[in-house]
Amino acid sequence: MDRMRSEGTPPGTLGIGVVGAGSVALRHHLPVLARQRGAEVVAIADPDAQSLAAALALAPAARGEATHTALLADPRVDVVAVLTPPASHAQIAIAALEAGRHVFLEKPLAASMDDARAIARAADEAGRVVGVGFVYRRHRLVTEALDLVRAGALGRLRSIIGTMTGAGRADPRRGGALLDLASHHVDLWRLFTGTEVTSAHAVAGNDCAVLSARMGDGTAVSVTVGDALGANHELRLLGDAGTITLRLDRFDGLDLVPAGALPGDPPLRLRRGLASMRSLPAMVRSHRAGGDLSAAFAAEWRDLLSAVRGERPFQPDASDGFLALEAILQAEVAG
Numbered sequence: 001m002d003r004m005r006s007e008g009t010p011p012g013t014l015g016i017g018v019v020g021a022g023s024v025a026l027r028h029h030l031p032v033l034a035r036q037r038g039a040e041v042v043a044i045a046d047p048d049a050q051s052l053a054a055a056l057a058l059a060p061a062a063r064g065e066a067t068h069t070a071l072l073a074d075p076r077v078d079v080v081a082v083l084t085p086p087a088s089h090a091q092i093a094i095a096a097l098e099a100g101r102h103v104f105l106e107k108p109l110a111a112s113m114d115d116a117r118a119i120a121r122a123a124d125e126a127g128r129v130v131g132v133g134f135v136y137r138r139h140r141l142v143t144e145a146l147d148l149v150r151a152g153a154l155g156r157l158r159s160i161i162g163t164m165t166g167a168g169r170a171d172p173r174r175g176g177a178l179l180d181l182a183s184h185h186v187d188l189w190r191l192f193t194g195t196e197v198t199s200a201h202a203v204a205g206n207d208c209a210v211l212s213a214r215m216g217d218g219t220a221v222s223v224t225v226g227d228a229l230g231a232n233h234e235l236r237l238l239g240d241a242g243t244i245t246l247r248l249d250r251f252d253g254l255d256l257v258p259a260g261a262l263p264g265d266p267p268l269r270l271r272r273g274l275a276s277m278r279s280l281p282a283m284v285r286s287h288r289a290g291g292d293l294s295a296a297f298a299a300e301w302r303d304l305l306s307a308v309r310g311e312r313p314f315q316p317d318a319s320d321g322f323l324a325l326e327a328i329l330q331a332e333v334a335g
């Protein structure tokens with residue numbers, strides 16, 4: 001396809017159309033896309049003029065539009081990034097797929113199973129790349145923990161306990177903390193166990209919610225989520241040969257304690273302190289580059305663009321988004 005590019009854009013560059021210029025676009029996707037080789041943000045759509053202006057400042061080559069329909073009329077758009085609240089994902093993603101575009105959808109896939117089914121159907125029919133933004137799959141510490149689990153460092157995985165809370169106020173358009181935050185952990189449960197949720201229960205109270213579930217291999221899992229609290233993002237993986245504690249907001253946030261040792265044992269504490277000191281230069285380098293979460297968003301785009309070029313499939317895809325959503329919505333009914 002011979003598409004008009006902005007001046008100086010190398011041939012073969014993929015044009016990205018961003019729909020939704022809110023917090024995740026401004027804080028994560030647009031800064032990462034500005035540094036991404038082989039892609040350029042060519043159009044941004046948002047009905048909110050202030051958000052649109054802030055986004056255009058981060059993507060100087062992009063044209064601003066008020067609607068996704070106007071954005072899809074731009075022939076330079078190869079990939080549509082759907083970064084709007086979940087209730088609008090289906091309408092935008094389906095329109096993009098029907099217009100022959102590849103799609104990246106922020107999590108959760110949708111806000112209802114009807115919408116999720118419609119997206120899955122459109123994805124099957126379109127034969128285009130559909131990626132879902134469970135970004136923590138590409139977080140450095142999650143990748144390291146997964147390697148350890150697969151190498152048998154925990155023996156048999158028995159349980160995963162998580163906490164994901166934020167300091168911001170709850171925004172009802174995000175669909176509640178279970179859809180907004182717990183969906184990330186459902187995706188991580190599926191990643192770590194390689195199995196599906198077989199039963200789930202949700203309990204809400206004091207502006208927090210707890211989702212607990214049983215995975216196909218018997219692993220018992222739970223996550224506590226909430227807004228307007230301290231910022232926490234932790235996972236504890238309990239196996240019969242050891243425990244991994246992950247703090248995803250800390251560079252040195254992976255701790256492995258073998259079964260039989262006590263986390264507070266002086267030799268373990270000393271080893272941890274030394275490892276933290278040795279990691280200081282790498283931590284400073286990572287911090288200067290935007291930190292692990294920014295690196296995970298960059299990896300997400302690198303992999304998505306590679307899938308669009310036909311080099312390798314992208315995961316998580318629409319079916320991963322579908323299964324994570326199903327677990328949460330069914331749990332809400334049961335809870």
Ligand SMILES: NC(=O)c1ccc[n+]([C@@H]2O[C@H](COP(=O)([O-])OP(=O)(O)OC[C@H]3O[C@@H](n4cnc5c(N)ncnc54)[C@H](O)[C@@H]3O)[C@@H](O)[C@H]2O)c1
Binds near residue numbers: 067068134
């Ligand atoms: N992967 C992550 O870690 C992460 C982090 C934050 C948010 N998210 C997800 O990203 C999505 C957006 O979240 P946010 O926090 O940026 O929300 P937000 O409310 O800050 O921004 C949403 C933006 O979309 C615009 N919008 C709404 N409907 C639109 C439409 N039909 N067409 C064009 N623009 C439209 C709004 O005007 C707003 O500017 C949600 O699905 C959320 O769950 C993911």
